Amino acid sequence: MNTIPVPxxxxxxxxxxxxxxxxxxxxxxGLLIAGAQIMLTHGMADGKPGLSIDDIVYSYHGNRTNTRLESALNGSMQGYAPDEERRTLIDWARRGAPASDWEPTIQPIVQQHCVACHSTTPGLADFNRLANLQERADIDTGPSIASLTRVSHIHLFGITMLFFGVGLIFAFARGFDPIFKSLLIAAPFAFLILDVAAWWLTKWQPGFGWLVMFGGFGYSVASTVMIFTSLYQMWLLRVPATEARWDVMPTGQGSSQR
Structure with missing residues (x-):
C-alpha cells in the first residue's frame, strides 16, 4: 500500500x-509578557510581590473584608499614588464615600493620579464622575459577572488561536509516540478550559483558587515544551543526508509498503 510522505x-x-x-x-x-502582566496585576492583589493563592482569591472572589477601592489601592494600583494620598482615599471609602468630601479632598487626588487612565481607557470607569468612584467603595466581591464573562470569552478565543498554531507546528515533530504527541497537543486546550472554569468556581467559592494556578501552570508548561521542541528540531536537529528531502520517508518508514 502506498503512503503519502509527510514533512x-x-x-x-x-x-x-x-x-x-x-x-x-x-x-x-507574548506568553512571557502575559506572565509579567499577571505578576503586576493579580500578583499584587494582596499588596505583596509574587503570585499566591490569596492573590487569586482576591482577584476572582474578592477581599470581602475591604472595599473594592481599598483592595485596588493596596494591590495592583498601589504604585500609582503616594502612600498618604492612598490612605486618604481608603479612609474616605471606609467612611461610606461621602459626597461632601468629593470637591475639597477626593477630586484633586483623583484628578492628579487616576483620571489619566480612568477617563480615557475603554473598559475602565470614568473617575471624573463621583458616582463611579462611590460604586467602588462597597465591599470587594471580585469582578462582576459581566466583567468575568467579557474576559472569559476574550481569553478563550484569543489564546485558543495561539495554542492552535503551536500545536499545528508541533504536529510535524519527529521522534514522538503518536499518543503522547496527541496528548501534549491537547493539553494546553484542556488546561485553558480548566483555568477559565476555575475563575468562575473561585468567584463562587474561594477554595477553588488553586485550580486557577494549576490550569495556568499546565498550559504554560505544555506550550513551552512544544515551542522549544519545535525550534530545536527545525534548526538544530541533524538528519541523515538520505533524508534531507521532505518527500523521502525516514528510515524504517518506506514510501511504499505491502
Whole structure:
C-alpha cells in the first residue's frame, strides 16, 4: 500500500521554517509578557510581590473584608499614588464615600493620579464622575459577572488561536509516540478550559483558587515544551543526508509498503 510522505520539522523548506519560527518566537515572547502582566496585576492583589493563592482569591472572589477601592489601592494600583494620598482615599471609602468630601479632598487626588487612565481607557470607569468612584467603595466581591464573562470569552478565543498554531507546528515533530504527541497537543486546550472554569468556581467559592494556578501552570508548561521542541528540531536537529528531502520517508518508514 502506498503512503503519502509527510514533512517533519527538520526537513521543512527554509521559508516554512522561517515562518514557523517567527510565529513561535512571537507567541513565546507574548506568553512571557502575559506572565509579567499577571505578576503586576493579580500578583499584587494582596499588596505583596509574587503570585499566591490569596492573590487569586482576591482577584476572582474578592477581599470581602475591604472595599473594592481599598483592595485596588493596596494591590495592583498601589504604585500609582503616594502612600498618604492612598490612605486618604481608603479612609474616605471606609467612611461610606461621602459626597461632601468629593470637591475639597477626593477630586484633586483623583484628578492628579487616576483620571489619566480612568477617563480615557475603554473598559475602565470614568473617575471624573463621583458616582463611579462611590460604586467602588462597597465591599470587594471580585469582578462582576459581566466583567468575568467579557474576559472569559476574550481569553478563550484569543489564546485558543495561539495554542492552535503551536500545536499545528508541533504536529510535524519527529521522534514522538503518536499518543503522547496527541496528548501534549491537547493539553494546553484542556488546561485553558480548566483555568477559565476555575475563575468562575473561585468567584463562587474561594477554595477553588488553586485550580486557577494549576490550569495556568499546565498550559504554560505544555506550550513551552512544544515551542522549544519545535525550534530545536527545525534548526538544530541533524538528519541523515538520505533524508534531507521532505518527500523521502525516514528510515524504517518506506514510501511504499505491502
Amino acid at each position: 517533519d520539522l527538520p526537513r521543512l523548506p527554509l521559508p516554512v521554517r522561517v515562518l514557523f519560527t517567527g510565529y513561535l518566537l512571537a507567541v513565546g515572547v
